[in-house]
Amino acid sequence: MKQEYQLVDNAEAKQFEFDLGDAIAKIEYIRAKEKIYLTHTEVPESYEGKGIGSQLIRKTLEHIKAHDLTLIPLCPFVALYLSRHPEWKSLVLKGINIA
Template identity: 80%
Template structure:
């Protein structure tokens, strides 16, 4: 997998979150995994990094990871749902019957 990003996605299974370790804190997406489904529940970016595209990059790498693992996505976090709405190529990961508005 080519990763031209300077941010490295870490799956912190203990904390149940995907994260980027940044100089000034951690950007994270919290998740719940159950039976090959992954529920993304909350996205958080440190204030110092807001508006710099970190959240979008974190979501993009998380979605790539979910695709590689073959999980079905349930995007409970509005930020993730909005990202998928803007990038409909990721809709194939989303659990059937869930409408991204």
């Protein structure tokens, strides 16, 4: 069974994080009123390929939805996730096309 990590909104560092114990996985963001720009996703190399990045994006999207924010996905990894999970596209700013 995959481990579930707790999403932390580190507003001071402007990033959503998972504390992996010996490292941090993160999505950096820029917040502007009711819009949130996801700019960069980073998972430590030793944790790559374990689904942590996808779990981090999913929990971040849940947070964005719960806080009624409009998403502008600037990170290619986030955009790829959205293209594979169209149920989240309703969060994306109208006019932004995710393939």
